[in-house]
Amino acid sequence: MSLEERKKALRYLFGPVVDKLGYKFTPVEEDADFLLEQEALLEAETGIPYCPCQARTKDRAENMRIVCPCIPFHRAHYDAMKRCWCGLYVRKDVTDPDKLKQVPEERINAH
Amino acid sequence: MKKVTIYALSTCLWCRKSKKYFEENKVPFEAVDYDKQSEARQAEMMKEMKCAGCTGSFPFIKIGAACVQGYDPDEFEKLLKK
């Protein structure tokens, strides 16, 4: 399967999952394409489509919390930002993702 | 000028946007791709991020003695001016 085909397949797989969680793909097509490409490359390398913006460790349980879409495991954090950490997904009501901020988890927890 | 170091992942969009921010603002910086480092260096970097109260999410940016997790131009500007 080519990289482009796998990117399409990931979109097809994850679209309905995030839809039920109240999210959609970022409307910034260039960003979505870049992020999906990185995921497809990580999947080709490791077998798993990890978040391209979070680090893997040696701990499987920790790593499984950053497999895309990782929204269920970071719900409060992402709901507060209205986007996931890497920005591939935004809440359905978001029309201009560039206005959203990447806020670290501990700062959200502190509020 | 304050020393700027960006801990990044080579796959991370917001790490790229952060690097671009410092380039456009003509702020020299050093960038280290976590995923391209040895296991020992990765462990060191992760320890440093966790000690700063951060998680394993990238980018992690050191500006002088302060640090920022995530792409946050307002925060970058504030810390550079401080």
Place this chain on the structure above:
Amino acid sequence: MGTSAEAAELSKLPEGRPAAAFPLGLPVLLVRRGGEVYALENRCAHMGCPLAAGKLDGYVLQCPCHDWRFDIRDGKFLDAPELAVKIYAAEIKDGKVFVRLP
């Protein structure tokens, strides 16, 4: 109302261990626990991995691919109840397990 299809012989179903079955050719997962038999779609709600190779702990089944956990009683994903795997009604008749497929 769907179709009732034979999925397995009860005596061949191991207690507390997921088993794959293919009634009418569909991927179904059967779990026998106590006197009950639970039937679910044998496809993870995440990426479609077969759940039958997963680990069962009580009523919680963990997908072998990325560890997503589901309650076999209602199919719900433990970390986000909006997501679930399909469940099917199962009944035991004459030592055989029948599942009602849509």
